[in-house]
Amino acid sequence: MPTIVFIHGLWLHSTSWQPWQEFFAEAGYATIAPEWPGTPGTVAEARATPESAANHGIDDVTNHLLANLEDLDEPPILIGHSFGGMFAEKILGLGKAAAAVAIDAAQIKGVLPLPLSALHSTLPVFKNPANIHRAVSLTAEEFRYSFGNTLAPEESDALWEQWTIPSPGKPLFEAAAANFALHSPAKVATDNEDRGPLLLIAGGKDHTVPEVITKATQKQYRHSSAVTDLIEFPDRGHSLTIDGGWREVAETSLEWLRKQGL
Template sequence: MSAPTIPVIFIHGLWLHATSWSSWTELFTTAGYDATAPGWPGDSESVELSRKDPESIADHGIDDVVAHYTEIINALDVKPILIGHSFGGMIAEKLLGQNLARAAIAIDAAQIKGVLPLPLSALRSTLPVFKNPANKHRAVSLTLDQFTYAFGNAIPAQEAAELYERWTIPAPGKPLFEAAAANFSPHSPAKVDTGNNTRGPLLLIAGGKDHTVPETVTKATLKQYRDSTAITDFQDFPDRGHSLTIDHGWREVADACLTWLTRNDLQTR
């Protein structure tokens, strides 16, 4: 009997709909993986429906999202590979630290507890949420200008506008407030078991021009794993911003992920 196909679960971050992974799921399916991109709790099936129902998206925190994906993983026959972007990267790290995945790739992942750098560009990118404390329990949308700064600063303005129209949805403010308070809370939901020696391999990817999660944040995250003997790798894309999973250069990043999986004997078989 042949081994079951390895599942790959893609986890989106704030302000992008799960269907923004469609090119990735097609590529990974062609490569032989069982690739899916389930949305966060409260997300509707499409971008349009999600925009019409922000109340369903609102007030979901990090623990809610982790529990949601844990339930999805527990329904599988084998442990999946997790690939997450932004807050989805943080979720992937948490689930890997809990030994719920065979490997994880965290792309421009949101800062976890213990990461101290807070660059000004990151503060500006998240200002639409933090400017009003009540946004902790709301879903917040970005304007085109805000999206262009936070996601599309490294691509042409026209492309940023097209991505904004195609993929953006309201996002819960709660995860951002939780991450911001992480280093002052001993039981923060942004805490990841970075010392786990038995977890699967982890790849951290950084975009060198990312305003939302600058490369300094990803490198500081890498340092948090220094006491673990498990595989923790780092790869940077110096000319890429936070849109690197959805813009015209997505394939370069996706191919790097496939190469890393093969190098760590995580290819389909």
């Protein structure tokens, strides 16, 4: 049975996957949740040393994750959220994974819709061009808009306090410029016929990665005959992997993997 590799996105620490790791361990899977390059092993350490995460871009993180996969006995299953979903798509497209679940995945090259809510969610980074070389934190209020807009303020604030860390601004700048760059690091091999199956999951009320982006992402795979499924959770926001409804998303992911024989 392949190992499941959990990949987080911006502003969440890898330890935010702990409930998922326990859930999939009970289902019989080995799991790992590697950190991004330069990010310490705990939320407290990451907050205390924001400069350690700064200036790491999409290629840096992708290569770091690929290095973490080298010691596995067989290609893993990847489950990623937000930018972690993009990394899962990239690694799957490279043929280095058995399957991938990309949850509210960040925009890849070729995806054109850019809703206003997505722009608003990323404003904490884009408001200062120098943030391309910095690590940026979200305030509790910014997190409520970007992640916790479907939650009670108390739950959103508790998640912000528990899991959020400073994250590099560089991946967002790279993704924003993807459709204007010939060799963008946000490019994914969407036409790969030989890759493993991919599940895209969309939160219908996600401000950071609105469902229109996920649906446009699925269309990018139209030239590949490999399995590319999409499941939508109509009433969920960007916090769907960490809020009180995370188990429903995890159960849906497990059911889909079993349908793929994994």
